[in-house]
Structures are given as structure tokens and as C-alpha cells.
Amino acid sequence: MATHTGGLTKTEGHATVRIENLVRSFGERRVLDGLDLSIAPGEFVALLGRSGSGKSTLLRALARLDHEVAGGGELTAPDHVSVVFQDARLLPWKRLLDNVVLGLDGPSARERGTAALAEVGLAGRERAWPVELSGGEQQRVSLARSLVREPQLLLADEPFGALDALTRIRMHALLRRLCERHRPAVLLVTHDVDEAIALADRVVVLDRGRIAADLPVDLPAPRRGGSAEYAALRGRLLARLGVDLVEEDNAA
Numbered sequence: 121m122a123t124h125t126g127g128l129t130k131t132e133g134h135a136t137v138r139i140e141n142l143v144r145s146f147g148e149r150r151v152l153d154g155l156d157l158s159i160a161p162g163e164f165v166a167l168l169g170r171s172g173s174g175k176s177t178l179l180r181a182l183a184r185l186d187h188e189v190a191g192g193g194e195l196t197a198p199d200h201v202s203v204v205f206q207d208a209r210l211l212p213w214k215r216l217l218d219n220v221v222l223g224l225d226g227p228s229a230r231e232r233g234t235a236a237l238a239e240v241g242l243a244g245r246e247r248a249w250p251v252e253l254s255g256g257e258q259q260r261v262s263l264a265r266s267l268v269r270e271p272q273l274l275l276a277d278e279p280f281g282a283l284d285a286l287t288r289i290r291m292h293a294l295l296r297r298l299c300e301r302h303r304p305a306v307l308l309v310t311h312d313v314d315e316a317i318a319l320a321d322r323v324v325v326l327d328r329g330r331i332a333a334d335l336p337v338d339l340p341a342p343r344r345g346g347s348a349e350y351a352a353l354r355g356r357l358l359a360r361l362g363v364d365l366v367e368e369d370n371a372a
């Protein structure tokens with residue numbers, strides 16, 4: 121496990137992610153301003169925040185994709201990190217299995233890739249081309265490509281944001297199943313409060329560069345919108361995001 125301290129690296133850690141006093145700035149603007157966050161092994165955390173609040177900036181810091189960004193603080197993240205983006209980012213000139221195992225070594229790589237494609241519901245499609253797939257299927261391949269690497273940390277930046285509502289519900293169920301089986305720690309960036317509640321063990325809200333709310337999701341599965349507890353949690357999260365449900369109802 122690598123710890124980055126103001127650009128230095130040292131080894132240590134119990135939590136999968138430990139962030140202390142993280143600062144990231146673009147010019148004069150401090151997007152992350154002394155942010156603290158820990159994620160335990162196997163824990164699923166959803167990250168909400170208004171547009172421009174710095175969610176992707178935090179994710180990029182965790183993925184070590186922000187070397188050119190000014191900042192400081194302590195950030196501990198595991199060596200094995202996978203990232204899933206809103207677009208699947210498959211290589212169009214490679215077949216599905218080749219996309220999944222890209223960069224993997226070892227004699228069992230293709231076998232594991234084939235098993236990963238089966239896990240996401242694409243058994244038998246190893247030789248298909250990305251262009252032959254729907255958007256939802258492409259995201260399934262992207263999940264297979266991430267999980268075949270058995271990451272300790274899965275970072276997901278609005279992975280279902282471009283999908284239709286029905287496909288998104290199926291992808292939620294798939295992601296939950298995959299996470300129960302592989303048990304990575306997860307940080308899921310989303311704009312969707314219901315998606316956060318449906319999937320996460322904990323929901324955190326980013327505001328003015330820091331974690332402004334950190335709420336456990338103690339609701340039984342399947343988490344449906346009907347219960348009073350669900351509505352209360354949803355209301356608290358929306359309030360943290362600056363949406364007052366009573367005011368919105370009165371305005372309608």
C-alpha cells in the first residue's frame with residue numbers, strides 16, 4: 121500500500137483509503153480544501169456533491185491521475201486500483217476478450233477474462249467487437265475489465281450516468297452482485313441520490329472542498345423508495361445538496 125505525502129511515498133495502512141487534509145487547487149481556486157475521508161476494506165461509499173464541487177478531482181487524486189495538479193495532504197490508497205468511467209473506453213479495434221485482458225500477464229489471463237465476461241452476463245461474446253454492443257453492454261465489459269484485475273479499490277465516476285433508467289436498474293443489481301463476490305472497497309461518484317442509497321454502505325456529500333455529510337445507509341435490501349426511513353435519509357441528503365423538498369413541492 122502506498123502513502124503519498126506531499127508527493128512522497130511511504131508504505132503503511134489498515135483502511136483501504138485514508139485521506140487527511142487533502143488540498144487540490146486550480147489556480148487560485150481550492151477545489152479540495154482540507155478534505156478527510158477513510159474507506160474500510162470492502163466498504164461501498166457513494167460520493168454526492170453539486171456539479172463542480174470536486175468529486176472527479178478527488179477521484180483522480182485517488183487514481184493517481186493528477187500529478188500535474190497543485191496540492192498537499194496525506195492520501196493512502198492501495199496499489200491495485202481500477203477505474204470505471206461514464207463511457208466504457210473500450211478499444212474499438214480489439215475484440216471484447218482482448219479489451220478485458222489488455223495488459224494482463226500470465227497463462228491464465230484469457231481464462232480469467234472469459235470468466236469475467238461471463239460474470240457480467242456476456243458469456244460467448246469474447247470475439248465480438250465493441251461496436252456490436254449497446255451502451256449498457258459496453259459498461260458491462262468495462263466492469264469485467266476492472267474486476268478481472270481484482271482491485272482492492274474500485275473507483276467509479278458516474279458509470280451509469282449515460283444509460284437509460286431500466287438499464288441502470290439492471291446495472292445496479294449487477295454491480296451489487298459483483299461487489300459482494302469480489303469485495304473491493306468502492307468509491308462511486310454519482311449525481312443520483314437514489315442510486316447512492318440503493319448501492320452504498322455509506323453516503324458522503326462533498327461541499328466547499330470538504331466532506332459535509334457522512335451518513336450510513338442502514339436500510340434493508342432491496343432498498344425501495346416507499347419506507348419512512350428511506351424518505352428521511354433521502355431528504356437529509358438532498359438538504360445537504362441544497363434541495364429543500366418542501367419548498368420544491370410548494371413551487372410545483
Ligand SMILES: Nc1ncnc2c1ncn2[C@@H]1O[C@H](COP(=O)(O)OP(=O)(O)OP(=O)(O)O)[C@@H](O)[C@H]1O
Pocket residue numbers: 146151169170171172173174175176177178
Ligand atoms: N484541469 C482543470 N483545470 C482547471 N480547472 C479544473 C480542472 N479540472 C477541474 N477543474 C475545476 O475544478 C472544479 C471541480 O471539478 P470536478 O470535475 O472535480 O467537479 P465535479 O464535482 O466532478 O463536477 P461534475 O459533477 O459537474 O462532474 C470545477 O470548478 C472545475 O471547473
